[in-house]
Amino acid sequence: MPGRYLAVVDRAYRGGPEVQFCDLLYLARGLHRQLGGLDVVLRGSAVTFAVDTNPLPRLRVGARYLDLPDPRRSLRALLAADSAVSVDEPALRALGLTPDRVLPGVVCRDSASLTRDWPDYEGVWFL
Template sequence: MGDQARWLVIVEKAYRGSVETQYADALYPVADLHRQSGGCDLALRGPAAGYALDSGFRPSLRLGTRTLDTLPDPSASVAKLLAAGVTVLVEEDGLAAYGRTAPERLLPGVRVIEGDGLAALWPAYEQVWFL
């Protein structure tokens, strides 16, 4: 957790997006919240823990003769947030659902926390947001 972090943003539901939301995903507003709040941390739990994994998969969709390769890629969004200075936490319990090799596939810079450790951090934040 960074010293300047004032807000905690929690994402639990994993939704990869679709053709209609090809420019954004559930993490899209986090960069603005980070910039506007003076700093925030992102916690990924449950199915959204998979956003912190590098699967090597890049989403694309074939429609007739056209391939759409601009679909949301949550792991790329997490990497951009890390580069912007957002602290990214992922709950151990959510990560376990992705198999025993999941910790090896974590994006560099993502911190794993115990399943019951997240609620203990809440008092350190000015605001806690669920996206």
């Protein structure tokens, strides 16, 4: 995969209000555009980003509403931009989820196959 990079995301929660303007997957979309190709692997609790579910509700703090990032919307944008998105199937199952629950276009793979591809990338980053 010459010219492509890989981002590995392990943790789902990075703060709420703190990331409402630039979450991790928004960063991945920017890197994908600037580098000419960034694929994403979701492991650990981050596999929940790929689970197809209802949109996130708005968070109310006092009289103010915060629009928190929706990781599913960001993943759909990455997929539409030709970024490959994979989830670690054992991590998905460990959380009681099944592959039929992931967003269309997201590939479920076992842990060993995810790491076998690393030498094919220009760089592997842990975000």
